Amino acid sequence: MSTTKAERLLIADDDPDLVNAYVLFFEAYGFIIQxxxxxxxxxxxxxxxxxxxxxxxxxxxxxxxxxVAREIRRIGTVPRPLLVAVTGQRASSQRVESFRAGFDHHFVKPAQLPIILAVIASRSTP
Incomplete structure (x- = not known):
């Protein structure tokens, strides 16, 4: 199964096993990944x-x-990229900090990748 448009997805995490799992999942849906x-x-x-x-x-x-999110938002790329935090930080104050930094979504590990996929697929394009 693939997305209708091959979107470019940057995945950043210091756990190489998680990165590899994320890559396998999103590549199966047609994403081009770095x-x-x-x-x-x-x-x-x-x-x-x-x-x-x-x-x-x-x-x-x-x-x-x-x-990183603050710097991406400061750059001001148009169209704006979708920024998704996937973190072990669970506290509501940490979630608020993610949104203040410029993230569009904050997911707690272990993240449900089908939900992240749905969020990406359902976003409105500028």
Missing amino acids: KATDGVSALAAYSAWRPDVVMLDIQMPGRDGHA
Whole structure:
């Protein structure tokens, strides 16, 4: 099964096993994927590639996901990428911080990938 449009998805997480699982899942739906294992490389990949969707862990080495999200929003790319936090941070205050940083969605690990897929698929395009 594939999406109607091959969207570009950047996945950043410092757990290589999770990244590989995410890649397998989203590639099966036709996404074109780049990966990063820390915040600095995630921001570099975003700047060079300008993906449609960015899925970020919050607690990563280098720069955390909040710092990466704030920088992506500061860049002001049009159309705006969908920013999805996938993190172990469960507290409501942490969720609020994700939205303040510029994330569109905040999912807690272990994330339900079909739900994330549905969120990506149902977003309205600018």
